[in-house]
Amino acid sequence: MARSRRAQGARRAGAMVRALCAATALLAPVTARADGNVLRIGIITDMSGPYSEGTGEGSVAAARLAVEDFGPTVLGRRIEIISADHQNKPDIASTIVRNWIDTKGVDVVAEGVNSAVALAVQAVTRERGKIFLISGAGSSDLTGKSCSPTGVHWTHDTYASSNATAKTLVARGKKSWYFLTADYAFGHALERDAARAVETAGGQVLGKVRHPFNNPDFSSFLLQAQGSPAKVIALANAGSDFANAVKQAHEFGLIQSDKTVAALQVTLTDVASLGLEMVQGALFTASFYWDRTPETRAYAERFLALRKAMPTAYQAGVTSALTHYLKAVRAAGTTEAAAVMARMRETPVNDFFAQGGKVRSDGRMVHDMYLMRFKTPSQSRNRWDLYELVATVPGDEAFRPLGEGGCPYVRN
Structure with missing residues (x-):
């Protein structure tokens, strides 16, 4: 009987802890959305699977290089990077990104290696009106039948x-x-x-x-x-x-x-x-x-110092896309997706990754291959x-x- 009472007490205590956690979770979205002093970048990538060597933590490092190039703030807001492993599962990726947008105040999502994952994430960002800068995924459907007015396919496609x-x-x-x-x-x-x-x-x-x-x-x-x-x-x-x-x-x-x-x-x-x-x-x-060029070599040396490896195209694309995005935010004077996308489309891409690149109305960033x-x-x-x-x-x-x-x- 004593053991039974102790067990019941433990269950009640556990229930109270879970309730407290749930209440805290409910409060978290309010705090995140109310924080207008931070622009959050979410890197959704493969941290542990077959694409992790060419993307993964290296893509997070590439995002840091973009912030280093641009500066730590934009429109008076501190720039923050968060990241997650999608495990190459579209449902997990969708859940993570939806949570990022709804509760963590993420303004832009980037990378998205694995086309099935990217297609799922693009559906979420399209629904939520957030910009998705795609670098790792390759399916040309991302700017075809599954395109998005807030999606930009940066690096390559099939x-x-x-x-x-x-x-x-x-x-x-x-x-x-x-x-x-x-x-x-x-x-x-x-x-x-x-x-x-x-x-x-x-x-x-x-x-x-x-x-x-x-x-x-x-x-x-x-x-x-x-x-x-x-x-x-x-x-x-x-x-x-x-x-x-x-x-x-x-x-x-x-x-x-x-x-x-x-x-x-x-x-x-x-x-x-x-x-x-x-x-x-x-x-x-x-x-x-x-x-390929003095500019690509200079970028690669910086990346090498961080990762002890040369950058892949996907990782370089993360740096280039985020830098272009941050410049567009500054020029537009807002993070509102339609205004930022308009600036991204009207501004040529001239950096270490591309010269004379252009973002088309279907979201394809066209550049030399x-x-x-x-x-x-x-x-x-x-x-x-x-x-x-x-x-x-x-x-x-x-x-x-x-x-x-x-x-x-x-x-x-």
């Missing part, structure tokens, strides 16, 4: 990443293609956009196979690709999926065969981990490379000396034409 690579390979006689595709929003969009580029250039898609996201074993998928008469095996994946597929393609002898393995989306950190022996000579398209080739091991001077520039692709040629994406805000 259309631009595949366009120049596919056209160049087809022009070199690599006309028959087989796709090995990550089975989620990003992979589907990358396969679709690359296939369109192949067929437009006069090539043919002979087949495809789709693998699970974050997949450790590609043997069965590579066997199917190996059995195809296609000359090109196109990897429509990214992050650890890309790295694992390349490693196992090397083990299967595909890299050394008469087939060409095409990398449609490349992350600097994945290539550094793989080593050039496995990818040397292959062509791909990049939105940013740290060693770069056809690159992986160096050979003998050409590389250090761990991060990985790419050589083959050609610059003007932004209007690299990205999908405005009228072809199906963005309802453009039509209306």
Whole structure:
């Protein structure tokens, strides 16, 4: 009986604690919304999964560099950065971002690697009227059928990443293609956009196979690709999926065969981990490379001091996008999304990331892309000396034409 009374007392005490916590939670939104002295930036990213090396804490560091460049305040408000791991789950990402906006007073959300996550987050920010600066995610649907009047797709997309690579390979006689595709929003969009580029250039898609996201074993998928008469095996994946597929393609002898393995989306950190022996000579398209200009090198040295690694395109995009956003807030004299978006669209992007970049009405930031080739091991001077520039692709040629994406805000 004594134990029973003690247990009941413990349950009552626990209930009181939970009630107190709930009351505190109810008060928190009021405090956060009432705090007009802080502009909050929320970095939603992959901190622990297959994209974490190329985004993650490095994207948070990239946001800090943007604030360092701009200054600690805007419109008399202190700039604050918060971050969270979305675990590559759209429902978790949506919950986090909704809570940020509703209870923590977040003014702008940035990064959003993983297209399924970014599409979910964009739905929340569109509903809440907040700006979403997308850097890591790639699906071109983010400025197409799923576009947003408050969304800006900054760094790359599946259309631009595949366009120049596919056209160049087809022009070199690599006309028959087989796709090995990550089975989620990003992979589907990358396969679709690359296939369109192949067929437009006069090539043919002979087949495809789709693998699970974050997949450790590609043997069965590579066997199917190996059995195809296609000359090109196109990897429509990214992050650890890309790295694992390349490693196992090397083990299967595909890299050394008469087939060409095409990398449609490349992350600097994945290539550094793989080593050039496995990818040397292959062509791909990049939105940013740290060693391209004096300005990119200067930015990269600052990033290296923080992270002991060179920045990926996604991380560099976070710095560039947030700097442009903060300048627009200052020019507009408000954080109200429509006014800030108007300033972002009317102001060219001229920084270490892009020269003459422009934010279109569908949210696409149009800038030059770069056809690159992986160096050979003998050409590389250090761990991060990985790419050589083959050609610059003007932004209007690299990205999908405005009228072809199906963005309802453009039509209306």
